Amino acid sequence: MDFSTIYILWKRQLIKYFRSRSRIVGSLGQPILFLVAFGFGFGGVYQRAGGGSYMEFLAPGIILMSVLFTAVFSGIDLIWDRQFGFLKETMVAPVPRLSIMLGKTLGGATVAVIQGLIVFLLTFLFGFHIASAPLLLVAFFAVVLVAILFTSLGVAIASTLEDMQGFQLIMNFLVMPTVFLSGAFFPLQGLPTLMEYVVKIDPLTYGVDAVRGALIGISSFGMALDFAILIGLSVAMLAIGSYLFEKVQI
Amino acid sequence: MATDHILTVTNLTKRFGTFTAVDSVSFAVKRGEIFAFLGPNGAGKSTTIKMVTTLLSPTSGAIILNGHEAAHHKDAVRKSLGIVFQDPSLDDDLTAQENLELHAALYHTPVKERAARIENLMTFVELWDRRNSLVKTFSGGMKRRLEIARGLLHHPHILFLDEPTIGLDPQTRNHLWSYIKKVNRDEGMTVFLTTHYMEEAERVADRIAVIDHGKIIAEGTAGSLKKQTKQTNLEDAFLALTGHAIRDEEATGLDHMRARHQMWRRH
Numbered sequence: 001m002d003f004s005t006i007y008i009l010w011k012r013q014l015i016k017y018f019r020s021r022s023r024i025v026g027s028l029g030q031p032i033l034f035l036v037a038f039g040f041g042f043g044g045v046y047q048r049a050g051g052g053s054y055m056e057f058l059a060p061g062i063i064l065m066s067v068l069f070t071a072v073f074s075g076i077d078l079i080w081d082r083q084f085g086f087l088k089e090t091m092v093a094p095v096p097r098l099s100i101m102l103g104k105t106l107g108g109a110t111v112a113v114i115q116g117l118i119v120f121l122l123t124f125l126f127g128f129h130i131a132s133a134p135l136l137l138v139a140f141f142a143v144v145l146v147a148i149l150f151t152s153l154g155v156a157i158a159s160t161l162e163d164m165q166g167f168q169l170i171m172n173f174l175v176m177p178t179v180f181l182s183g184a185f186f187p188l189q190g191l192p193t194l195m196e197y198v199v200k201i202d203p204l205t206y207g208v209d210a211v212r213g214a215l216i217g218i219s220s221f222g223m224a225l226d227f228a229i230l231i232g233l234s235v236a237m238l239a240i241g242s243y244l245f246e247k248v249q250i
Numbered sequence: 251m252a253t254d255h256i257l258t259v260t261n262l263t264k265r266f267g268t269f270t271a272v273d274s275v276s277f278a279v280k281r282g283e284i285f286a287f288l289g290p291n292g293a294g295k296s297t298t299i300k301m302v303t304t305l306l307s308p309t310s311g312a313i314i315l316n317g318h319e320a321a322h323h324k325d326a327v328r329k330s331l332g333i334v335f336q337d338p339s340l341d342d343d344l345t346a347q348e349n350l351e352l353h354a355a356l357y358h359t360p361v362k363e364r365a366a367r368i369e370n371l372m373t374f375v376e377l378w379d380r381r382n383s384l385v386k387t388f389s390g391g392m393k394r395r396l397e398i399a400r401g402l403l404h405h406p407h408i409l410f411l412d413e414p415t416i417g418l419d420p421q422t423r424n425h426l427w428s429y430i431k432k433v434n435r436d437e438g439m440t441v442f443l444t445t446h447y448m449e450e451a452e453r454v455a456d457r458i459a460v461i462d463h464g465k466i467i468a469e470g471t472a473g474s475l476k477k478q479t480k481q482t483n484l485e486d487a488f489l490a491l492t493g494h495a496i497r498d499e500e501a502t503g504l505d506h507m508r509a510r511h512q513m514w515r516r517h
Contacts, residue, residue, distance in 0.1 A: 004355050004358060005355065005356055007355070008351075008352050008355035008356065009352075012341065012344065012348075012352060015343075015344065015348065016341075016343045016344070019343060020343075084338065084339075084341075084342065085335060085337045085338050085339035085340075086339055086340065086341045087339075088305070088335055088339045089339045089340075089353070089356075089400075090356065091305060092303055092304065092305055092328060092331075092333055093328060093353075093356035093357060094324075094325035094326075094328035094329045094356075094357065094358075095325075095356055249306070250300070250305050250306070
Protein backbone atom coordinates (compact mmCIF):
# COMPACT_ATOMS: atom_id res chain seq x y z
CA MET A 1 0.00 0.00 0.00
CA ASP A 2 1.38 3.35 -1.04
CA PHE A 3 -0.27 6.16 0.89
CA SER A 4 1.50 9.05 -0.83
CA THR A 5 0.12 7.80 -4.17
CA ILE A 6 -3.38 7.34 -2.78
CA TYR A 7 -3.22 10.80 -1.25
CA ILE A 8 -1.94 12.63 -4.34
CA LEU A 9 -4.50 10.98 -6.64
CA TRP A 10 -7.27 11.69 -4.13
CA LYS A 11 -6.16 15.31 -3.99
CA ARG A 12 -6.12 15.49 -7.79
CA GLN A 13 -9.81 14.53 -7.92
CA LEU A 14 -10.69 17.22 -5.38
CA ILE A 15 -8.68 19.94 -7.13
CA LYS A 16 -10.38 19.09 -10.41
CA TYR A 17 -13.81 19.06 -8.75
CA PHE A 18 -13.47 22.45 -7.09
CA ARG A 19 -11.97 23.90 -10.25
CA SER A 20 -15.01 22.96 -12.34
CA ARG A 21 -17.46 25.30 -10.61
CA SER A 22 -19.79 25.49 -13.58
CA ARG A 23 -20.08 21.71 -13.50
CA ILE A 24 -20.93 21.78 -9.78
CA VAL A 25 -23.67 24.34 -10.33
CA GLY A 26 -24.90 22.47 -13.40
CA SER A 27 -25.13 19.18 -11.54
CA LEU A 28 -27.42 20.79 -8.94
CA GLY A 29 -30.03 21.51 -11.60
CA GLN A 30 -31.29 17.96 -11.69
CA PRO A 31 -31.87 17.44 -7.93
CA ILE A 32 -33.56 20.82 -7.70
CA LEU A 33 -35.83 19.94 -10.63
CA PHE A 34 -36.72 16.62 -9.00
CA LEU A 35 -37.42 18.26 -5.64
CA VAL A 36 -39.69 20.83 -7.27
CA ALA A 37 -41.47 18.57 -9.76
CA PHE A 38 -41.90 15.49 -7.59
CA GLY A 39 -41.81 17.09 -4.17
CA PHE A 40 -44.45 19.69 -4.89
CA GLY A 41 -46.11 17.75 -7.71
CA PHE A 42 -46.92 14.60 -5.75
CA GLY A 43 -46.93 16.22 -2.31
CA GLY A 44 -50.70 16.73 -2.22
CA VAL A 45 -51.65 13.25 -3.43
CA TYR A 46 -49.15 11.65 -1.05
CA GLN A 47 -50.52 13.54 1.92
CA ARG A 48 -54.16 12.72 1.04
CA ALA A 49 -53.13 9.06 0.79
CA GLY A 50 -52.01 9.28 4.39
CA GLY A 51 -48.26 9.20 3.73
CA GLY A 52 -47.45 12.46 5.51
CA SER A 53 -44.99 14.92 4.00
CA TYR A 54 -43.71 13.71 0.62
CA MET A 55 -40.86 16.24 0.66
CA GLU A 56 -39.51 14.65 3.86
CA PHE A 57 -39.78 11.24 2.25
CA LEU A 58 -38.27 12.33 -1.07
CA ALA A 59 -35.29 14.38 0.15
CA PRO A 60 -33.09 11.41 1.23
CA GLY A 61 -33.80 9.78 -2.14
CA ILE A 62 -32.74 12.89 -4.06
CA ILE A 63 -29.58 13.23 -1.97
CA LEU A 64 -28.62 9.65 -2.77
CA MET A 65 -29.50 10.06 -6.43
CA SER A 66 -26.96 12.90 -6.63
CA VAL A 67 -24.38 10.85 -4.75
CA LEU A 68 -24.89 7.92 -7.10
CA PHE A 69 -24.62 9.98 -10.29
CA THR A 70 -21.49 11.79 -9.11
CA ALA A 71 -19.94 8.54 -7.86
CA VAL A 72 -20.55 6.50 -11.02
CA PHE A 73 -19.28 9.28 -13.26
CA SER A 74 -16.21 9.99 -11.12
CA GLY A 75 -15.34 6.32 -11.59
CA ILE A 76 -16.12 6.22 -15.30
CA ASP A 77 -13.91 9.31 -15.60
CA LEU A 78 -11.10 6.80 -15.73
CA ILE A 79 -11.90 6.35 -19.43
CA TRP A 80 -10.89 9.96 -20.03
CA ASP A 81 -7.70 9.50 -18.03
CA ARG A 82 -6.97 6.64 -20.33
CA GLN A 83 -7.92 8.52 -23.47
CA PHE A 84 -5.95 11.63 -22.63
CA GLY A 85 -2.96 9.55 -21.62
CA PHE A 86 -2.76 10.57 -17.98
CA LEU A 87 -3.32 6.98 -16.91
CA LYS A 88 -0.03 6.02 -18.60
CA GLU A 89 1.80 8.49 -16.39
CA THR A 90 0.52 6.67 -13.31
CA MET A 91 0.94 3.17 -14.75
CA VAL A 92 4.61 3.67 -15.59
CA ALA A 93 5.36 5.05 -12.09
CA PRO A 94 6.90 2.76 -9.47
CA VAL A 95 3.65 2.36 -7.52
CA PRO A 96 1.23 -0.56 -7.10
CA ARG A 97 -1.85 -0.44 -9.28
CA LEU A 98 -4.02 -1.05 -6.25
CA SER A 99 -2.91 2.31 -4.83
CA ILE A 100 -3.76 4.05 -8.10
CA MET A 101 -7.21 2.48 -8.04
CA LEU A 102 -7.77 3.36 -4.39
CA GLY A 103 -6.66 6.97 -4.89
CA LYS A 104 -9.00 7.34 -7.84
CA THR A 105 -11.91 5.67 -6.05
CA LEU A 106 -11.54 7.47 -2.74
CA GLY A 107 -11.14 10.79 -4.56
CA GLY A 108 -14.26 10.16 -6.63
CA ALA A 109 -16.18 8.98 -3.56
CA THR A 110 -15.16 12.11 -1.62
CA VAL A 111 -16.40 14.29 -4.44
CA ALA A 112 -19.69 12.36 -4.46
CA VAL A 113 -20.09 12.83 -0.70
CA ILE A 114 -19.47 16.58 -1.04
CA GLN A 115 -22.04 16.72 -3.80
CA GLY A 116 -24.46 14.88 -1.49
CA LEU A 117 -23.80 17.39 1.29
CA ILE A 118 -24.57 20.31 -1.02
CA VAL A 119 -27.86 18.70 -2.08
CA PHE A 120 -28.61 17.92 1.58
CA LEU A 121 -28.26 21.63 2.40
CA LEU A 122 -30.44 22.51 -0.59
CA THR A 123 -33.28 20.29 0.62
CA PHE A 124 -33.78 22.60 3.60
CA LEU A 125 -34.79 25.32 1.14
CA PHE A 126 -37.63 23.02 0.11
CA GLY A 127 -38.88 22.50 3.63
CA PHE A 128 -36.93 19.42 4.63
CA HIS A 129 -36.07 19.05 8.31
CA ILE A 130 -34.34 16.27 10.13
CA ALA A 131 -35.72 14.29 13.05
CA SER A 132 -32.48 13.79 14.95
CA ALA A 133 -29.21 15.67 14.70
CA PRO A 134 -26.94 12.93 16.19
CA LEU A 135 -28.23 10.49 13.60
CA LEU A 136 -26.85 12.80 10.90
CA LEU A 137 -23.54 11.03 11.44
CA VAL A 138 -25.19 7.69 10.71
CA ALA A 139 -26.68 9.10 7.51
CA PHE A 140 -23.28 10.47 6.58
CA PHE A 141 -21.72 7.04 7.00
CA ALA A 142 -24.37 5.49 4.76
CA VAL A 143 -23.68 8.14 2.11
CA VAL A 144 -19.94 7.40 2.29
CA LEU A 145 -20.60 3.71 1.70
CA VAL A 146 -22.90 4.40 -1.24
CA ALA A 147 -20.26 6.74 -2.69
CA ILE A 148 -17.51 4.11 -2.40
CA LEU A 149 -19.75 1.37 -3.78
CA PHE A 150 -20.75 3.28 -6.89
CA THR A 151 -17.37 4.92 -7.57
CA SER A 152 -15.80 1.45 -7.57
CA LEU A 153 -18.57 0.32 -9.90
CA GLY A 154 -17.67 3.20 -12.22
CA VAL A 155 -13.98 2.26 -12.10
CA ALA A 156 -14.87 -1.37 -12.76
CA ILE A 157 -16.96 -0.42 -15.78
CA ALA A 158 -14.30 1.97 -17.10
CA SER A 159 -11.65 -0.74 -16.75
CA THR A 160 -13.54 -3.00 -19.14
CA LEU A 161 -14.48 -0.36 -21.73
CA GLU A 162 -12.24 0.71 -24.59
CA ASP A 163 -14.19 3.88 -25.28
CA MET A 164 -17.41 5.73 -24.53
CA GLN A 165 -19.47 3.68 -27.02
CA GLY A 166 -21.28 1.85 -24.25
CA PHE A 167 -22.03 5.01 -22.32
CA GLN A 168 -25.72 5.29 -23.28
CA LEU A 169 -26.15 1.63 -22.46
CA ILE A 170 -24.74 2.12 -18.97
CA MET A 171 -26.82 5.23 -18.45
CA ASN A 172 -30.14 3.71 -19.52
CA PHE A 173 -29.74 0.14 -18.35
CA LEU A 174 -27.72 0.57 -15.19
CA VAL A 175 -27.63 4.07 -13.71
CA MET A 176 -31.21 5.20 -14.31
CA PRO A 177 -32.82 1.89 -13.27
CA THR A 178 -30.69 1.81 -10.12
CA VAL A 179 -32.09 5.21 -9.17
CA PHE A 180 -35.70 4.73 -10.24
CA LEU A 181 -36.10 1.20 -8.86
CA SER A 182 -34.54 1.96 -5.51
CA GLY A 183 -37.42 3.33 -3.50
CA ALA A 184 -35.88 6.79 -3.73
CA PHE A 185 -39.23 8.08 -4.97
CA PHE A 186 -41.84 5.68 -3.64
CA PRO A 187 -42.57 3.71 -0.46
CA LEU A 188 -41.70 0.01 -0.54
CA GLN A 189 -45.01 -1.16 0.94
CA GLY A 190 -47.63 -2.75 -1.27
CA LEU A 191 -45.50 -3.13 -4.41
CA PRO A 192 -46.33 -5.87 -6.95
CA THR A 193 -44.29 -8.99 -6.13
CA LEU A 194 -41.97 -8.83 -9.15
CA MET A 195 -41.29 -5.17 -8.53
CA GLU A 196 -40.54 -5.93 -4.91
CA TYR A 197 -37.83 -8.42 -5.96
CA VAL A 198 -36.28 -5.91 -8.33
CA VAL A 199 -36.26 -3.25 -5.63
CA LYS A 200 -34.66 -5.64 -3.19
CA ILE A 201 -31.74 -6.51 -5.47
CA ASP A 202 -31.05 -2.83 -6.14
CA PRO A 203 -28.14 -1.83 -3.84
CA LEU A 204 -29.26 1.79 -3.72
CA THR A 205 -32.47 0.69 -1.97
CA TYR A 206 -30.49 -0.03 1.18
CA GLY A 207 -28.63 3.27 0.98
CA VAL A 208 -31.89 5.19 0.67
CA ASP A 209 -33.45 3.13 3.46
CA ALA A 210 -30.52 3.75 5.81
CA VAL A 211 -30.45 7.50 5.18
CA ARG A 212 -34.23 7.72 5.51
CA GLY A 213 -33.99 5.75 8.75
CA ALA A 214 -31.36 8.10 10.11
CA LEU A 215 -32.85 11.39 8.95
CA ILE A 216 -36.61 10.92 9.27
CA GLY A 217 -36.89 7.72 11.27
CA ILE A 218 -38.55 5.58 8.57
CA SER A 219 -36.70 2.38 7.67
CA SER A 220 -38.23 -0.64 5.93
CA PHE A 221 -35.42 -3.14 6.52
CA GLY A 222 -33.88 -1.85 9.70
CA MET A 223 -30.62 0.05 9.69
CA ALA A 224 -28.54 -2.91 10.87
CA LEU A 225 -29.44 -4.88 7.75
CA ASP A 226 -29.00 -1.80 5.53
CA PHE A 227 -25.49 -1.22 6.84
CA ALA A 228 -24.51 -4.88 6.69
CA ILE A 229 -25.52 -4.99 3.02
CA LEU A 230 -23.88 -1.65 2.17
CA ILE A 231 -20.60 -2.57 3.84
CA GLY A 232 -20.55 -6.00 2.20
CA LEU A 233 -21.30 -4.61 -1.26
CA SER A 234 -18.79 -1.75 -0.98
CA VAL A 235 -15.99 -4.10 -0.04
CA ALA A 236 -16.97 -6.55 -2.79
CA MET A 237 -17.19 -3.81 -5.41
CA LEU A 238 -13.83 -2.34 -4.35
CA ALA A 239 -12.32 -5.80 -4.82
CA ILE A 240 -13.96 -6.28 -8.23
CA GLY A 241 -12.89 -2.79 -9.33
CA SER A 242 -9.30 -3.40 -8.23
CA TYR A 243 -9.23 -6.77 -9.97
CA LEU A 244 -10.49 -5.33 -13.26
CA PHE A 245 -8.22 -2.27 -13.01
CA GLU A 246 -5.26 -4.59 -12.45
CA LYS A 247 -5.98 -6.08 -15.90
CA VAL A 248 -6.16 -2.79 -17.79
CA GLN A 249 -3.74 -2.77 -20.72
CA ILE A 250 -2.44 0.52 -21.97
CA MET B 251 27.06 -8.49 -20.89
CA ALA B 252 29.27 -5.58 -19.89
CA THR B 253 27.99 -3.21 -17.23
CA ASP B 254 28.54 -0.18 -19.43
CA HIS B 255 25.22 -1.10 -21.02
CA ILE B 256 22.26 0.54 -19.35
CA LEU B 257 19.74 -1.42 -21.36
CA THR B 258 20.12 -4.93 -22.71
CA VAL B 259 17.31 -6.56 -24.62
CA THR B 260 17.61 -10.22 -25.56
CA ASN B 261 15.30 -12.13 -27.91
CA LEU B 262 12.36 -9.92 -27.02
CA THR B 263 9.11 -11.16 -28.58
CA LYS B 264 5.51 -9.96 -28.36
CA ARG B 265 2.63 -11.76 -30.00
CA PHE B 266 -0.96 -10.56 -30.11
CA GLY B 267 -2.92 -13.66 -31.03
CA THR B 268 -1.31 -14.89 -34.24
CA PHE B 269 0.31 -11.55 -35.05
CA THR B 270 3.93 -11.14 -34.04
CA ALA B 271 4.50 -7.43 -33.35
CA VAL B 272 8.06 -7.83 -32.08
CA ASP B 273 10.01 -10.83 -33.25
CA SER B 274 13.03 -11.90 -31.22
CA VAL B 275 14.63 -8.48 -31.03
CA SER B 276 18.03 -8.03 -29.37
CA PHE B 277 19.97 -4.82 -28.83
CA ALA B 278 21.97 -3.01 -26.20
CA VAL B 279 22.17 0.67 -25.30
CA LYS B 280 25.39 2.06 -23.82
CA ARG B 281 25.35 4.24 -20.75
CA GLY B 282 25.42 7.90 -21.74
CA GLU B 283 24.66 7.51 -25.43
CA ILE B 284 21.78 8.80 -27.53
CA PHE B 285 20.21 5.79 -29.20
CA ALA B 286 17.64 6.17 -31.97
CA PHE B 287 15.13 3.48 -32.76
CA LEU B 288 13.76 3.97 -36.25
CA GLY B 289 11.13 2.15 -38.24
CA PRO B 290 8.01 2.69 -40.35
CA ASN B 291 4.54 2.74 -38.78
CA GLY B 292 3.62 -0.58 -37.26
CA ALA B 293 7.21 -1.83 -37.29
CA GLY B 294 7.13 -2.60 -33.57
CA LYS B 295 8.78 0.53 -32.11
CA SER B 296 6.05 1.48 -29.69
CA THR B 297 5.42 -2.11 -28.64
CA THR B 298 9.13 -2.46 -27.86
CA ILE B 299 9.12 0.77 -25.84
CA LYS B 300 6.04 -0.37 -23.93
CA MET B 301 7.74 -3.63 -23.00
CA VAL B 302 11.02 -2.01 -22.04
CA THR B 303 9.18 0.51 -19.85
CA THR B 304 7.11 -2.25 -18.15
CA LEU B 305 3.75 -1.15 -19.58
CA LEU B 306 3.36 -4.38 -21.52
CA SER B 307 4.51 -7.90 -20.62
CA PRO B 308 6.63 -9.60 -23.28
CA THR B 309 5.59 -12.98 -24.65
CA SER B 310 9.22 -14.04 -24.25
CA GLY B 311 12.72 -12.61 -23.98
CA ALA B 312 14.64 -10.67 -21.37
CA ILE B 313 15.04 -6.97 -20.59
CA ILE B 314 17.72 -5.71 -18.22
CA LEU B 315 17.56 -2.01 -17.48
CA ASN B 316 20.10 -0.34 -15.21
CA GLY B 317 21.00 -3.78 -13.85
CA HIS B 318 17.41 -4.76 -13.01
CA GLU B 319 15.50 -7.50 -14.70
CA ALA B 320 12.23 -6.01 -15.95
CA ALA B 321 10.20 -9.17 -15.47
CA HIS B 322 10.92 -9.40 -11.74
CA HIS B 323 11.86 -5.93 -10.56
CA LYS B 324 9.32 -3.69 -12.24
CA ASP B 325 9.52 -0.90 -9.68
CA ALA B 326 13.34 -0.73 -9.78
CA VAL B 327 13.14 -0.51 -13.57
CA ARG B 328 10.39 2.12 -13.40
CA LYS B 329 12.44 4.27 -11.01
CA SER B 330 15.40 4.12 -13.36
CA LEU B 331 13.59 5.43 -16.39
CA GLY B 332 11.87 8.59 -17.49
CA ILE B 333 9.52 8.65 -20.45
CA VAL B 334 7.86 11.09 -22.80
CA PHE B 335 5.06 9.20 -24.49
CA GLN B 336 4.06 9.55 -28.11
CA ASP B 337 0.64 10.91 -27.07
CA PRO B 338 0.33 13.60 -24.42
CA SER B 339 -0.04 12.25 -20.89
CA LEU B 340 -0.44 15.40 -18.80
CA ASP B 341 -3.54 16.26 -16.82
CA ASP B 342 -4.94 19.23 -18.73
CA ASP B 343 -7.08 20.40 -15.82
CA LEU B 344 -4.11 20.80 -13.50
CA THR B 345 -1.49 23.53 -13.62
CA ALA B 346 2.00 22.86 -14.94
CA GLN B 347 3.38 22.85 -11.41
CA GLU B 348 0.65 20.56 -10.09
CA ASN B 349 1.47 18.04 -12.81
CA LEU B 350 5.08 18.01 -11.67
CA GLU B 351 4.15 17.81 -7.98
CA LEU B 352 1.98 14.83 -8.73
CA HIS B 353 4.87 13.17 -10.53
CA ALA B 354 7.23 13.89 -7.63
CA ALA B 355 4.77 12.23 -5.23
CA LEU B 356 4.33 9.18 -7.47
CA TYR B 357 8.11 8.72 -7.62
CA HIS B 358 8.64 9.43 -3.90
CA THR B 359 11.07 12.24 -4.61
CA PRO B 360 12.36 13.50 -1.23
CA VAL B 361 9.87 16.14 -0.06
CA LYS B 362 12.61 18.65 0.80
CA GLU B 363 14.05 18.55 -2.72
CA ARG B 364 10.78 18.73 -4.63
CA ALA B 365 10.31 22.49 -4.80
CA ALA B 366 13.90 23.15 -5.90
CA ARG B 367 13.90 20.40 -8.52
CA ILE B 368 10.60 21.56 -9.96
CA GLU B 369 11.80 25.15 -10.17
CA ASN B 370 15.09 24.11 -11.78
CA LEU B 371 13.51 21.94 -14.42
CA MET B 372 10.73 24.37 -15.23
CA THR B 373 13.30 27.09 -15.62
CA PHE B 374 15.36 24.76 -17.80
CA VAL B 375 12.45 24.21 -20.23
CA GLU B 376 11.49 27.89 -19.93
CA LEU B 377 8.08 27.34 -18.36
CA TRP B 378 8.66 28.69 -14.84
CA ASP B 379 6.70 31.86 -15.67
CA ARG B 380 3.75 29.71 -16.66
CA ARG B 381 3.87 27.37 -13.67
CA ASN B 382 0.41 28.37 -12.46
CA SER B 383 -1.30 28.11 -15.83
CA LEU B 384 -3.59 25.20 -16.54
CA VAL B 385 -1.96 22.79 -18.96
CA LYS B 386 -4.97 23.01 -21.28
CA THR B 387 -3.91 26.55 -22.14
CA PHE B 388 -0.52 25.31 -23.37
CA SER B 389 0.53 24.82 -27.00
CA GLY B 390 1.72 21.41 -28.18
CA GLY B 391 5.34 22.52 -27.87
CA MET B 392 4.88 23.79 -24.31
CA LYS B 393 3.24 20.52 -23.29
CA ARG B 394 6.14 18.59 -24.73
CA ARG B 395 8.65 20.75 -22.84
CA LEU B 396 6.70 20.20 -19.64
CA GLU B 397 6.66 16.45 -20.26
CA ILE B 398 10.42 16.48 -20.71
CA ALA B 399 10.80 18.35 -17.42
CA ARG B 400 8.50 15.82 -15.80
CA GLY B 401 10.39 12.88 -17.26
CA LEU B 402 13.62 14.22 -15.72
CA LEU B 403 12.16 15.11 -12.33
CA HIS B 404 12.98 11.86 -10.53
CA HIS B 405 16.56 11.80 -11.91
CA PRO B 406 16.18 8.76 -14.16
CA HIS B 407 19.20 7.00 -15.65
CA ILE B 408 17.62 6.70 -19.07
CA LEU B 409 15.07 8.89 -20.80
CA PHE B 410 12.71 7.40 -23.39
CA LEU B 411 11.31 9.74 -26.02
CA ASP B 412 8.67 8.23 -28.28
CA GLU B 413 8.34 10.53 -31.30
CA PRO B 414 8.76 13.60 -29.10
CA THR B 415 8.76 16.15 -31.91
CA ILE B 416 5.74 14.99 -33.88
CA GLY B 417 3.54 17.92 -34.94
CA LEU B 418 5.93 20.59 -33.65
CA ASP B 419 7.34 23.46 -35.66
CA PRO B 420 11.09 23.49 -36.52
CA GLN B 421 11.84 26.15 -33.88
CA THR B 422 10.32 24.09 -31.09
CA ARG B 423 11.93 20.91 -32.35
CA ASN B 424 15.28 22.57 -32.41
CA HIS B 425 14.74 23.80 -28.86
CA LEU B 426 13.70 20.39 -27.60
CA TRP B 427 16.74 18.70 -29.00
CA SER B 428 18.99 21.34 -27.50
CA TYR B 429 17.51 20.58 -24.03
CA ILE B 430 17.92 16.88 -24.55
CA LYS B 431 21.46 17.14 -25.83
CA LYS B 432 22.32 19.35 -22.89
CA VAL B 433 21.06 16.85 -20.31
CA ASN B 434 22.81 14.08 -22.19
CA ARG B 435 26.09 15.98 -22.23
CA ASP B 436 25.98 17.55 -18.76
CA GLU B 437 24.40 14.77 -16.74
CA GLY B 438 25.47 11.79 -18.82
CA MET B 439 21.82 10.88 -19.23
CA THR B 440 21.18 8.04 -21.66
CA VAL B 441 18.51 8.86 -24.24
CA PHE B 442 16.46 6.34 -26.18
CA LEU B 443 14.36 7.94 -28.88
CA THR B 444 12.13 7.12 -31.77
CA THR B 445 11.36 9.56 -34.55
CA HIS B 446 10.13 9.71 -38.13
CA TYR B 447 12.36 12.67 -38.90
CA MET B 448 15.54 11.13 -40.26
CA GLU B 449 17.54 14.35 -40.20
CA GLU B 450 16.85 14.60 -36.44
CA ALA B 451 18.10 11.08 -35.84
CA GLU B 452 21.16 11.80 -37.92
CA ARG B 453 21.84 15.00 -36.03
CA VAL B 454 21.38 13.83 -32.43
CA ALA B 455 21.85 10.07 -32.26
CA ASP B 456 25.16 8.37 -31.53
CA ARG B 457 23.79 5.06 -32.70
CA ILE B 458 20.73 3.98 -34.66
CA ALA B 459 18.79 0.72 -34.91
CA VAL B 460 16.26 0.19 -37.69
CA ILE B 461 13.32 -2.08 -36.95
CA ASP B 462 10.85 -3.38 -39.50
CA HIS B 463 8.20 -6.11 -39.35
CA GLY B 464 9.16 -6.71 -35.73
CA LYS B 465 12.84 -7.38 -36.46
CA ILE B 466 15.95 -5.26 -36.26
CA ILE B 467 17.29 -5.06 -39.79
CA ALA B 468 20.24 -2.73 -39.33
CA GLU B 469 22.24 -1.15 -36.53
CA GLY B 470 25.10 1.32 -36.40
CA THR B 471 25.98 4.99 -36.67
CA ALA B 472 24.25 7.19 -39.25
CA GLY B 473 27.50 7.05 -41.20
CA SER B 474 27.76 3.30 -41.18
CA LEU B 475 24.10 2.88 -42.23
CA LYS B 476 24.64 5.22 -45.16
CA LYS B 477 27.77 3.36 -46.11
CA GLN B 478 26.04 -0.02 -45.83
CA THR B 479 23.24 1.10 -48.17
CA LYS B 480 25.48 3.26 -50.39
CA GLN B 481 23.22 6.31 -49.86
CA THR B 482 24.16 9.91 -49.17
CA ASN B 483 21.58 10.69 -46.52
CA LEU B 484 19.86 8.77 -43.74
CA GLU B 485 16.39 9.13 -45.24
CA ASP B 486 17.49 7.32 -48.40
CA ALA B 487 19.35 4.75 -46.33
CA PHE B 488 16.16 4.19 -44.31
CA LEU B 489 14.07 3.77 -47.46
CA ALA B 490 16.66 1.43 -48.94
CA LEU B 491 16.41 -0.70 -45.79
CA THR B 492 12.65 -0.66 -45.26
CA GLY B 493 11.30 -0.26 -48.80
CA HIS B 494 8.96 2.33 -50.27
CA ALA B 495 5.57 0.73 -49.52
CA ILE B 496 3.27 2.81 -47.33
CA ARG B 497 2.36 1.15 -44.01
CA ASP B 498 -1.16 1.50 -42.72
CA GLU B 499 -1.68 1.10 -39.05
CA GLU B 500 -5.01 -0.17 -37.88
CA ALA B 501 -6.86 2.31 -35.70
CA THR B 502 -7.64 1.18 -32.19
CA GLY B 503 -10.77 1.89 -30.18
CA LEU B 504 -8.91 4.76 -28.53
CA ASP B 505 -8.09 6.33 -31.89
CA HIS B 506 -11.75 6.20 -32.84
CA MET B 507 -12.75 7.81 -29.58
CA ARG B 508 -10.16 10.56 -29.99
CA ALA B 509 -11.50 11.31 -33.44
CA ARG B 510 -15.06 11.52 -32.14
CA HIS B 511 -14.04 13.68 -29.23
CA GLN B 512 -12.33 16.11 -31.59
CA MET B 513 -15.49 16.27 -33.66
CA TRP B 514 -17.53 17.15 -30.58
CA ARG B 515 -15.10 19.86 -29.64
CA ARG B 516 -15.35 21.45 -33.04
CA HIS B 517 -19.12 21.75 -32.85
